[in-house]
Amino acid sequence: MRELYGGTRMRSSARLALADGWPILLSVLVVGLTYGVVARQAGFALLEISATSWIIFAGASQFVAIELLRGGAGAGTVVLAAFLINLRHLLMATALRRHFADRPLLQRLGIGYLLTDEAFAMAVGWYRRGGAGVAYYVFFGAALWLVWNVATVAGALASDRIAEPRRLGVDFAITASFLSIVALSVRGRADALVALLAAGAAAALALAGASLVAVIGAGALAPLAIFALPRSDRR
Amino acid sequence: MTLWLAIAGAGLVTYLLRLAPLVVSVRRPAPVALRRYLDALPMAIIAALTGPAIVLPNGTPTLGAEPVGALVAVAVARWRRNLLAGVLAGVASVALLRLL
Numbered sequence: 001m002r003e004l005y006g007g008t009r010m011r012s013s014a015r016l017a018l019a020d021g022w023p024i025l026l027s028v029l030v031v032g033l034t035y036g037v038v039a040r041q042a043g044f045a046l047l048e049i050s051a052t053s054w055i056i057f058a059g060a061s062q063f064v065a066i067e068l069l070r071g072g073a074g075a076g077t078v079v080l081a082a083f084l085i086n087l088r089h090l091l092m093a094t095a096l097r098r099h100f101a102d103r104p105l106l107q108r109l110g111i112g113y114l115l116t117d118e119a120f121a122m123a124v125g126w127y128r129r130g131g132a133g134v135a136y137y138v139f140f141g142a143a144l145w146l147v148w149n150v151a152t153v154a155g156a157l158a159s160d161r162i163a164e165p166r167r168l169g170v171d172f173a174i175t176a177s178f179l180s181i182v183a184l185s186v187r188g189r190a191d192a193l194v195a196l197l198a199a200g201a202a203a204a205l206a207l208a209g210a211s212l213v214a215v216i217g218a219g220a221l222a223p224l225a226i227f228a229l230p231r232s233d234r235r
Numbered sequence: 236m237t238l239w240l241a242i243a244g245a246g247l248v249t250y251l252l253r254l255a256p257l258v259v260s261v262r263r264p265a266p267v268a269l270r271r272y273l274d275a276l277p278m279a280i281i282a283a284l285t286g287p288a289i290v291l292p293n294g295t296p297t298l299g300a301e302p303v304g305a306l307v308a309v310a311v312a313r314w315r316r317n318l319l320a321g322v323l324a325g326v327a328s329v330a331l332l333r334l335l
Contacts, residue, residue, distance in 0.1 A: 065241060
């Protein structure tokens with residue numbers, strides 16, 4: 001009886017995860033399709049694109065990896081960029097830790113793999129509303145994984161169909177993706193300042209002949225400008 | 236080879252960042268300033284990568300199409316709250332401007 005109850009609750013948690021999360025999954029689908037198209041246009045093979053989606057499994061760092069590799073960067077630069085971009089997951093996992101701490105190690109290995117910004121946000125909402133267990137988080141995380149991986153492959157395949165031989169403007173697709181990602185992440189004056197500063201400093205460095213690592217360094221320093229603002233403007 | 240090394244390395248680093256707090260015990264929560272910094276970091280690095288691509292597309296100084304396309308991409312992405320719309324608008328405006 002108890003087992004049955006546990007099973008029912010698990011299934012309803014899973015169903016709730018989809019009911020709450022489908023708008024997010026829809027936007028993951030759109031971004032995944034975009035990534036597939038953009039990566040294919042940048043000259044990567046289907047297998048390579050698919051591998052980034054399940055091995056790295058982090059949208060922003062995948063876009064960045066593609067751009068860096070296309071520009072001839074070494075593996076070290078790509079790994080450094082992924083490290084900096086995903087450093088925030090350390091804090092997210094720390095914040096969720098107490099909900100997962102009693103799970104067997106093997107489960108935690110999977111729980112960590114499924115941690116994305118979106119899964120984090122969903123889990124925070126779930127536990128704040130008094131939710132319990134891991135089914136909600138795991139089910140949403142797995143659904144997101146599936147949507148992301150299918151969408152990137154579908155985007156890459158679709159790209160081959162629409163591909164005209166390197167039309168004018170296609171090389172701008174990754175930059176336009178980055179700009180759109182940034183435009184959608186800016187949530188206030190402080191964020192806007194950081195983005196403009198990072199882009200401006202990086203452009204100046206590039207014109208002066210600096211390396212890609214210097215450009216990434218400029219990006220890593222730019223958020224410090226927040227702390228030059230009066231406290232009330234930092235958000 | 237570089238490509239697969241990069242994918243494997245980026246994947247490993249990302250996984251470890253997500254996993255570490257779940258398998259090793261950690262201390263106090265991070266200070267507010269650190270959280271704010273890490274919050275803005277991904278966006279800042281991605282913004283930094285756009286700078287060179289706008290002023291030196293494919294390694295040669297821009298003739299003006301890319302800066303305009305960049306503004307269009309940002310404006311449309313924000314207006315439509317949609318990534319794909321921003322990408323398409325940016326690419327289309329660059330393509331048009333290069334024809335002029």
